[in-house]
Amino acid sequence: MTTAAALEASGPAVDTEPIIEVSNLSMRFRSKRSETLALDDVSLSVMPGEFVTIAGPSGCGKSTLLKIIAGLTLVTDGEVRLYGERVTRPQREIGFAFQRSALLEWRGVRKNILLQAEMRGMDRRHAEERAEHLIELTGLTGFEKALPHELSGGMQQRVALCRALLHEPRVLLMDEPFGALDALTREQMNIEMNRIWRETGTTVVLVTHSVPEAVFLGSRIVVMSPRPGRIVETLVPGLPDEREYSTTLTDPRFTTAAERLRDLLGASHVAE
Numbered sequence: 340m341t342t343a344a345a346l347e348a349s350g351p352a353v354d355t356e357p358i359i360e361v362s363n364l365s366m367r368f369r370s371k372r373s374e375t376l377a378l379d380d381v382s383l384s385v386m387p388g389e390f391v392t393i394a395g396p397s398g399c400g401k402s403t404l405l406k407i408i409a410g411l412t413l414v415t416d417g418e419v420r421l422y423g424e425r426v427t428r429p430q431r432e433i434g435f436a437f438q439r440s441a442l443l444e445w446r447g448v449r450k451n452i453l454l455q456a457e458m459r460g461m462d463r464r465h466a467e468e469r470a471e472h473l474i475e476l477t478g479l480t481g482f483e484k485a486l487p488h489e490l491s492g493g494m495q496q497r498v499a500l501c502r503a504l505l506h507e508p509r510v511l512l513m514d515e516p517f518g519a520l521d522a523l524t525r526e527q528m529n530i531e532m533n534r535i536w537r538e539t540g541t542t543v544v545l546v547t548h549s550v551p552e553a554v555f556l557g558s559r560i561v562v563m564s565p566r567p568g569r570i571v572e573t574l575v576p577g578l579p580d581e582r583e584y585s586t587t588l589t590d591p592r593f594t595t596a597a598e599r600l601r602d603l604l605g606a607s608h609v610a611e
Contacts (some may be wrong), residue, residue, distance in 0.1 A: 356423070358510060358542050359385035359408060364417035365567075366403055377403050379567035381417070387509070390536050390543045392553040394600060395563030401546040404568070405512050408544065409435055421510070431459070434503035434511040434541075438518055440487070440495040447484040448498050449474065455505040466505060473501040476535060493524040497531070504539070513545040517552065526584050529555050533582050550604070554578075554596045555587055562603045572603055 366378040378400040385391050393401050406412040408419055410429040419426040421433070442451045449470055456466035474480055477497040487495055496516055503511060517525045529552055536543055536556075547553050553560050560574040576596035578587060587593050 356387075357384040357420075358387045358422060359383070359544070360420040361404070361408065362418050362420075364404070364407065364414055364419065366400065366407065366412075367415045376567040378407075379569050381568065381570055383561060383570065385542060385544060387542055388540055390533075390545070390556055390558045391561060392557035392559070393544065393546045393561045393563065394548070394550065394553040394604065395568060396565050396604060397548070398566050399563045400566060400568030401563060402514050405514050405544065405546050409433055409512055432508060432510070434506070434508035436496075436500055436503045436511065436513040436516040438515045440499035442487040442495055442498055444487050447486055448479055448490070449483040451487070451498050452501045452505055455502045459506055461506060469505055469507070470501065473504055476538065477501055477531065491524070492520050493528055496520065496528060500532075500535070504535075504541070508541065510542045510544070513543065515546055515548065518548065525549075525552070530582075530584055532556060533580075537580055550597050550600050551588065553600060554593055555582060555584070560596065560600060562600060572599075574599060 361381055361383040364378055364381040365376065368375045368377055381400075381404065383391075393404065395401050403412060407414050408421065408426065410419075410421075410426045413427070421430055443454065446454065452470045452473065453466055455461075456463065456470075474483060477500060479494065479497055479501070482490065482494065487498075490498070499516070517528045520528060532543075532545075533556060535541075543556075545556060547556075554574075554576055557574075557576070558580075560576070561570055562572045562574065563569065564571045574596050577592050578590060
């Protein structure tokens with residue numbers, strides 16, 4: 340269910356048909372000795388152009404839900420549809436940004452980004468043009484030949500983001516990609532991510548433990564319960580699409596949404 344009128348609807352203009360549909364999804368992990376219910380009766384729709392953040396306590400199944408949407412994990416009960424088609428295998432059409440950048444240490448920035456093109460058999464010329472555009476978009480100009488160990492953690496994550504966006508996916512799934520960064524770098528990456536979302540129009544679903552990150556980035560915030568993960572509430576903060584950190588954090592709409600999210604999570608110290 341959605342919060343009261345204080346959290347008004349906002350976000351980019353969207354089409355009427357969901358790009359992601361999760362219906363009555365449950366996930367059980369079985370071993371010889373036990374069975375664990377990780378997700379229980381989760382239903383969620385994501386519209387084209389939305390930026391949906393998923394927040395919840397550790398172990399609630401957030402990352403599992405993301406992997407199921409991507410087709411990397413097969414669901415036990417229920418179903419997931421992507422572009423209207425049921426997900427039964429890994430989805431090549433999406434982009435996926437993981438918790439770690441996972442860059443190849445012997446390849447420079449441009450070559451790490453173009454690894455996506457090699458794996459997908461993309462047209463080389465188009466891929467190189469696209470890589471140059473993404474390098475400029477993410478502020479990596481001048482570092483095209485730099486090796487990963489020569490880059491800061493934030494810059495490494497920018498390279499990983501470029502790689503995930505190289506094939507121009509309509510959907511980008513992000514599993515706590517900024518969790519290992521220091522607070523200042525994380526804020527900068529949040530600002531960059533908001534700008535990239537606005538400029539590309541990509542539909543984004545991001546999993547996070549951070550209350551400020553969930554509210555700052557999300558056009559909608561999906562809040563999950565402890566395991567087994569269930570959706571307990573959806574917050575719509577009503578913030579403008581374009582967000583600057585200092586002004587957004589003092590916006591009453593941000594404060595209202597952040598306080599409600601902390602209440603739902605049951606621990607204000609979750610915020611980073």
